Amino acid sequence: MKRLKGRVAVVTGASRGIGRAIALRLAAEGALVAVHYGTRNDAAEETVAAIHASGGQAFTVGAEFESLDGVERFLQGLDKELNRRTGMNQFDILVNNAGIGTSPSFEATSEDEFDLLFAINVKAPFFIVQKSLERIRDGGRIVNISSGVTRIAxxxxxxxxxxxxxxxxxxxxxxxxxxxxxITVNSVMPGIVDTDINASWLHTPEGRKYAADMSALGRIGEPSDIADIVAFAVSPDSRWITGQMIDATGGSHL
Structure with missing residues (x-):
């Protein structure tokens, strides 16, 4: 049984990596998925094509999140596409996944870099939710993609x-x-995941051993590991879980 049949899901930063895996997983559960991208329209279209090839439903919405103008463009595009497909602009699930995945060292971080990180990683999800309060249906689900760095130094x-x-x-x-x-709201906190962001150092024997040794399960996380957790968090089965920070590090640094 497809647990999300008839639901509409919005996944930001869904053109690649963890976001793409989440979009694929929610579509497999029956949701109509809005695949947001910042600059990689080609990658977002590939995600949508993969969903369609598996019998799912999805569409792309592009906007960069460096400013509130980008958030507004995203919501306007989302409204247009949802109205065309469903006759209304409401949705049931929001996964705030878009973000910058790293930063310079503490000593080297500039004000502009600091401001950009907060604009994309914090300001954008804050105002997407604020401006979507009438778009998100009662009984909906919000999942914010956080990180294991909130408990590991x-x-x-x-x-x-x-x-x-x-x-x-x-x-x-x-x-x-x-x-x-x-409406339930939860954070999912991944650890090191095998995505293109980490590929430069993770795809070496030393890097793979370092990352795998962190986990109690002795392996590196995959995007599908995170997508499966998100799928639970947005499903009817998670109805009694809210306000929680769900550790998705594979037991790193226990």
């Missing part, structure tokens, strides 16, 4: 870590705010 990417701490705080308070509407 990695001071060499300090500015990035701060953004994920902010996302966890956002999750907690948003869950309380939206609870009366039956």
């Amino acid at each position: 990695y001071p060499h990417i300090m500015a990035y870590n701060l953004t994920k701490g902010a996302i966890n705080t956002f999750t907690l308070h948003l869950a309380q705010l939206l609870g009366p509407r039956g």
